[in-house]
Amino acid sequence: MRFFPVALERLTEQFARLPGIGGKTAQRLAFHVLSLPEEEAADFASAILEAKKSVHLCPCCMNLTDRELCPICEDDDRDHSVICVVAEPRDVIAMERAREYNGLYHVLHGVISPLNHIGPDDIRIRELLARVGRGQVKEVIMATNPDTEGEATAMYLSRLLRPMELRVTRLAYGIPVGSQLEYADEVTLLRALEGRRDI
């Protein structure tokens, strides 16, 4: 026997397809949407359609944008000879928050991950090579996550880029500022020691 209206079950299924949302949570979210005023539910639905319609990838850096070129690529005050390679759009925000970097970005939209069947052709590597191939670029900074897949992706890319006569660098590893030494893991400490600098 069916206890809930079909439309409610359909909405629950839609929520359950989202990453990290299980069946119980999906049901809770669906109930919540039903309890919203008509207008707010309509706003939610139109936000989905509007985002899907207006947002696309910047043809230069592959970041998400609703303009022809994203604001960073469009900005002539930024250094167009440096490209920082990140895995996801949210990493661009993290970098920008540091207010230090003034070059451009390239968003890979993923990392190479053989276990998940994601190879070099499944992320935006081709676009990066084409971009670098057009000359002008002097340095590529790898800023993928410091985990196995992020490192493997950075290594793979640096091998491809090295013959192209430019500097390929990687963000420094080390102990995070404000952290406590006693809680740092061994690998991080090892990297911090290897990367030590004169003061």
Place this chain on the structure above:
Amino acid sequence: MRFFPVALERLTEQFARLPGIGGKTAQRLAFHVLSLPEEEAADFASAILEAKKSVHLCPCCMNLTDRELCPICEDDDRDHSVICVVAEPRDVIAMERAREYNGLYHVLHGVISPLNHIGPDDIRIRELLARVGRGQVKEVIMATNPDTEGEATAMYLSRLLRPMELRVTRLAYGIPVGSQLEYADEVTLLRALEGRRDI
């Protein structure tokens, strides 16, 4: 400086309004929706609108339905002289899963909770009294949650119902079947002892 397209931020805000969804999760969900094929995103949006349009409360038991009367209230094979009072629509499912109960339901849509400014008039108590007032009902079973607010609500209702010449009962408290005695809390054990039965 704005890093993301307005439409993406609007969608993120919409997700962040859902209960239990924080800012980071909302962003992750918004990115996910952007990565969906056009058609699936449209399905999601229409599921929201469709659910909101077709689902309403059953005028008899206040459960969610898309028909005039919900399938349970409509079912002539069920005992219309017994009403089981629950707090939420999902509690109806839990009860039905036991495949034992054959009466009708009444969904309160909440419990009395002075701390959250939810009084008797904010939940569907008036509708229950009107229903019982029409006669025909011989027993009302309280099946609100066994927590402070659920119990207080059950007590409040039973005081209102007692003068109406019908049986008012409550689900039995006790140790859950399949659980282990050593892990049962004291209050549950006390209630199980009080409610002990001859075998």
